[in-house]
Amino acid sequence: MRFTSFEKLSILCPDLSNADVLKREFFQRPTLQVAYDVLGKILARVFDGKVIAGRIVEVEAYRGDDPASHAYRGKTKRNSPMFDEGGTIYVYFTYGMHYCFNIVTESAGFPAALLIRAVEPLCGVDIMKKNRKTTEICNLTNGPAKLCQALKIERQLSGKKLNDGQLYVLDDGFEVDKKLVQRSRRIGIRVGTDLLWRFYLKGNKFVSKGQPIK
Protein backbone atom coordinates (compact mmCIF):
# COMPACT_ATOMS: atom_id res chain seq x y z
CA MET A 1 0.00 0.00 0.00
CA ARG A 2 1.47 3.28 -1.10
CA PHE A 3 1.04 6.62 0.54
CA THR A 4 -1.10 8.08 -2.23
CA SER A 5 -3.77 9.97 -0.38
CA PHE A 6 -2.05 13.26 -1.01
CA GLU A 7 -1.24 13.97 -4.64
CA LYS A 8 1.24 16.75 -4.14
CA LEU A 9 3.32 14.60 -1.85
CA SER A 10 6.07 13.95 -4.35
CA ILE A 11 6.49 17.66 -4.98
CA LEU A 12 6.51 18.75 -1.37
CA CYS A 13 8.25 15.71 0.00
CA PRO A 14 10.40 13.97 -2.58
CA ASP A 15 11.85 11.59 -0.02
CA LEU A 16 8.40 10.13 0.70
CA SER A 17 7.05 9.70 -2.80
CA ASN A 18 7.86 6.00 -2.83
CA ALA A 19 7.47 5.25 0.86
CA ASP A 20 5.21 2.42 1.99
CA VAL A 21 2.56 2.83 4.66
CA LEU A 22 3.25 0.46 7.54
CA LYS A 23 0.53 -2.14 7.86
CA ARG A 24 -1.66 -2.19 10.93
CA GLU A 25 -0.17 -5.57 11.82
CA PHE A 26 3.25 -3.98 12.25
CA PHE A 27 1.99 -2.37 15.46
CA GLN A 28 -0.02 -5.35 16.66
CA ARG A 29 3.04 -7.13 18.02
CA PRO A 30 4.96 -7.15 21.32
CA THR A 31 5.56 -3.52 22.28
CA LEU A 32 9.31 -3.76 22.82
CA GLN A 33 9.72 -5.40 19.42
CA VAL A 34 7.74 -2.62 17.76
CA ALA A 35 9.81 -0.04 19.63
CA TYR A 36 12.97 -1.52 18.18
CA ASP A 37 11.55 -1.82 14.67
CA VAL A 38 9.91 1.61 14.45
CA LEU A 39 13.21 3.45 14.82
CA GLY A 40 14.11 4.86 11.40
CA LYS A 41 10.53 4.87 10.16
CA ILE A 42 8.92 8.14 9.08
CA LEU A 43 6.18 10.02 10.90
CA ALA A 44 4.25 12.13 8.39
CA ARG A 45 1.53 14.62 9.20
CA VAL A 46 -0.89 15.83 6.54
CA PHE A 47 -2.29 19.16 7.65
CA ASP A 48 -3.78 22.09 5.78
CA GLY A 49 -2.89 20.50 2.44
CA LYS A 50 0.76 20.14 3.33
CA VAL A 51 3.07 17.43 4.62
CA ILE A 52 5.28 17.72 7.67
CA ALA A 53 7.48 14.71 8.36
CA GLY A 54 10.42 13.40 10.31
CA ARG A 55 12.31 10.19 10.92
CA ILE A 56 11.69 8.52 14.29
CA VAL A 57 14.89 8.39 16.33
CA GLU A 58 13.74 7.98 19.95
CA VAL A 59 10.80 6.15 21.55
CA GLU A 60 9.71 4.85 24.93
CA ALA A 61 7.49 1.85 25.66
CA TYR A 62 4.61 1.99 28.17
CA ARG A 63 2.62 -1.14 28.94
CA GLY A 64 -0.44 -1.67 31.10
CA ASP A 65 1.54 -3.83 33.52
CA ASP A 66 4.07 -1.05 34.01
CA PRO A 67 3.53 1.37 36.92
CA ALA A 68 4.70 4.32 34.80
CA SER A 69 1.97 3.71 32.24
CA HIS A 70 -1.20 5.78 32.09
CA ALA A 71 -3.04 2.47 31.69
CA TYR A 72 -1.61 0.94 34.89
CA ARG A 73 -4.74 1.68 36.98
CA GLY A 74 -7.18 0.64 34.30
CA LYS A 75 -9.16 2.27 31.57
CA THR A 76 -10.22 5.92 31.81
CA LYS A 77 -11.62 8.44 29.38
CA ARG A 78 -8.14 9.78 28.65
CA ASN A 79 -6.22 6.54 28.23
CA SER A 80 -8.90 4.49 26.46
CA PRO A 81 -7.05 4.59 23.09
CA MET A 82 -4.27 2.57 24.77
CA PHE A 83 -6.78 -0.28 25.08
CA ASP A 84 -7.59 -0.22 21.36
CA GLU A 85 -5.76 -2.21 18.69
CA GLY A 86 -2.22 -1.48 17.61
CA GLY A 87 -2.03 1.32 15.07
CA THR A 88 -4.33 3.61 17.04
CA ILE A 89 -3.22 7.14 17.95
CA TYR A 90 -3.00 8.16 21.62
CA VAL A 91 -2.38 11.86 22.30
CA TYR A 92 -2.49 13.23 25.83
CA PHE A 93 -2.26 16.73 27.27
CA THR A 94 0.13 17.27 30.15
CA TYR A 95 1.75 19.93 32.32
CA GLY A 96 -1.10 22.24 31.40
CA MET A 97 0.42 23.10 28.04
CA HIS A 98 1.93 20.18 26.17
CA TYR A 99 0.75 17.34 23.97
CA CYS A 100 2.56 14.02 23.66
CA PHE A 101 2.02 11.52 20.86
CA ASN A 102 1.92 7.75 21.25
CA ILE A 103 1.46 4.87 18.85
CA VAL A 104 -0.71 2.16 20.37
CA THR A 105 0.73 -1.36 20.13
CA GLU A 106 -0.40 -4.96 20.76
CA SER A 107 -3.93 -6.31 20.26
CA ALA A 108 -7.14 -4.69 21.43
CA GLY A 109 -7.58 -5.22 25.17
CA PHE A 110 -3.83 -5.30 25.84
CA PRO A 111 -3.06 -1.69 26.78
CA ALA A 112 0.32 -0.51 25.51
CA ALA A 113 1.82 2.31 23.51
CA LEU A 114 5.05 3.90 22.33
CA LEU A 115 5.76 7.50 23.26
CA ILE A 116 7.49 9.12 20.30
CA ARG A 117 10.16 11.28 21.93
CA ALA A 118 12.09 12.62 18.94
CA VAL A 119 12.14 12.70 15.17
CA GLU A 120 14.65 14.08 12.70
CA PRO A 121 13.00 16.66 10.39
CA LEU A 122 12.64 15.52 6.78
CA CYS A 123 10.09 17.77 5.11
CA GLY A 124 7.94 20.75 5.90
CA VAL A 125 10.79 22.27 7.87
CA ASP A 126 9.56 25.80 7.19
CA ILE A 127 6.17 24.87 8.63
CA MET A 128 7.87 23.32 11.64
CA LYS A 129 9.80 26.53 12.23
CA LYS A 130 6.57 28.50 12.09
CA ASN A 131 4.75 26.07 14.40
CA ARG A 132 7.61 26.04 16.87
CA LYS A 133 8.41 29.76 16.64
CA THR A 134 12.10 29.09 16.23
CA THR A 135 14.51 28.72 13.31
CA GLU A 136 16.90 26.39 15.05
CA ILE A 137 16.61 23.07 13.23
CA CYS A 138 17.91 21.04 16.15
CA ASN A 139 15.25 22.53 18.44
CA LEU A 140 12.27 21.68 16.24
CA THR A 141 11.52 18.06 17.09
CA ASN A 142 13.96 16.95 19.80
CA GLY A 143 11.35 16.22 22.47
CA PRO A 144 7.92 14.60 22.72
CA ALA A 145 5.99 17.85 23.13
CA LYS A 146 8.19 19.71 20.68
CA LEU A 147 7.50 17.30 17.86
CA CYS A 148 3.77 17.48 18.55
CA GLN A 149 3.95 21.25 18.23
CA ALA A 150 6.04 21.02 15.05
CA LEU A 151 3.74 18.45 13.41
CA LYS A 152 0.49 19.97 14.74
CA ILE A 153 -0.40 16.81 16.65
CA GLU A 154 -3.16 17.68 19.10
CA ARG A 155 -5.93 16.19 21.16
CA GLN A 156 -8.41 15.65 18.34
CA LEU A 157 -6.17 12.93 16.84
CA SER A 158 -6.33 10.79 19.99
CA GLY A 159 -8.32 7.62 19.33
CA LYS A 160 -8.06 7.96 15.55
CA LYS A 161 -6.13 5.45 13.44
CA LEU A 162 -2.74 5.93 11.84
CA ASN A 163 -2.55 6.04 8.04
CA ASP A 164 -6.07 7.38 7.70
CA GLY A 165 -5.63 10.80 6.14
CA GLN A 166 -4.03 12.78 8.94
CA LEU A 167 -1.04 11.03 10.43
CA TYR A 168 1.06 8.32 8.80
CA VAL A 169 3.96 6.04 9.69
CA LEU A 170 5.97 5.20 6.59
CA ASP A 171 8.86 3.00 5.54
CA ASP A 172 11.02 4.63 2.91
CA GLY A 173 13.51 1.79 2.84
CA PHE A 174 15.95 3.55 5.13
CA GLU A 175 18.07 0.92 6.87
CA VAL A 176 18.91 1.57 10.48
CA ASP A 177 22.35 0.40 11.50
CA LYS A 178 21.19 -1.88 14.28
CA LYS A 179 24.46 -1.41 16.12
CA LEU A 180 23.30 2.18 16.74
CA VAL A 181 20.10 1.14 18.52
CA GLN A 182 20.58 1.72 22.25
CA ARG A 183 18.37 1.08 25.27
CA SER A 184 18.13 3.01 28.51
CA ARG A 185 15.87 3.91 31.38
CA ARG A 186 12.94 6.14 30.49
CA ILE A 187 12.96 9.89 31.01
CA GLY A 188 10.77 12.03 33.25
CA ILE A 189 9.07 9.30 35.28
CA ARG A 190 9.08 8.56 39.00
CA VAL A 191 8.17 4.89 38.95
CA GLY A 192 9.17 2.02 36.72
CA THR A 193 12.60 3.60 36.44
CA ASP A 194 14.35 0.22 36.45
CA LEU A 195 12.98 -0.78 33.05
CA LEU A 196 15.19 -0.23 30.01
CA TRP A 197 12.29 0.66 27.78
CA ARG A 198 13.70 3.73 26.03
CA PHE A 199 15.08 3.04 22.56
CA TYR A 200 17.07 5.53 20.49
CA LEU A 201 19.61 5.90 17.73
CA LYS A 202 23.02 6.53 19.24
CA GLY A 203 24.66 9.74 18.12
CA ASN A 204 21.55 11.28 16.59
CA LYS A 205 21.45 14.94 17.55
CA PHE A 206 17.68 15.00 18.06
CA VAL A 207 17.79 12.39 20.82
CA SER A 208 17.30 13.56 24.43
CA LYS A 209 20.29 13.66 26.69
CA GLY A 210 18.70 11.29 29.16
CA GLN A 211 18.44 11.37 32.92
CA PRO A 212 21.01 10.43 35.51
CA ILE A 213 20.43 7.14 37.29
CA LYS A 214 19.54 7.72 40.92
Added chain:
DNA sequence: TTAATGATGGGCT
Protein backbone atom coordinates in the same frame (compact mmCIF):
# COMPACT_ATOMS: atom_id res chain seq x y z
C1' DT B 1 16.87 25.74 38.93
C1' DT B 2 12.26 26.80 38.49
C1' DA B 3 7.86 28.87 36.73
C1' DA B 4 4.28 28.14 33.52
C1' DT B 5 -0.33 26.08 33.31
C1' DG B 6 -4.58 23.08 33.53
C1' DA B 7 -6.41 18.42 32.82
C1' DT B 8 -6.56 14.22 35.13
C1' DG B 9 -7.73 10.88 38.46
C1' DG B 10 -7.37 8.96 43.16
C1' DG B 11 -9.14 9.56 47.61
C1' DC B 12 -12.41 11.08 50.22
C1' DT B 13 -17.12 12.69 51.78
Added chain:
DNA sequence: GCCCATCATTAAA
Protein backbone atom coordinates in the same frame (compact mmCIF):
# COMPACT_ATOMS: atom_id res chain seq x y z
C1' DG C 1 -19.31 15.58 43.63
C1' DC C 2 -15.09 18.10 45.62
C1' DC C 3 -10.22 18.51 46.58
C1' DC C 4 -5.62 18.75 45.22
C1' DA C 5 -1.15 16.42 44.23
C1' DT C 6 0.68 15.02 40.27
C1' DC C 7 2.18 15.21 35.69
C1' DA C 8 5.63 10.21 29.80
C1' DT C 9 7.65 18.83 29.40
C1' DT C 10 9.64 23.06 27.97
C1' DA C 11 11.90 27.52 28.05
C1' DA C 12 13.91 30.96 30.52
C1' DA C 13 17.06 32.37 34.08
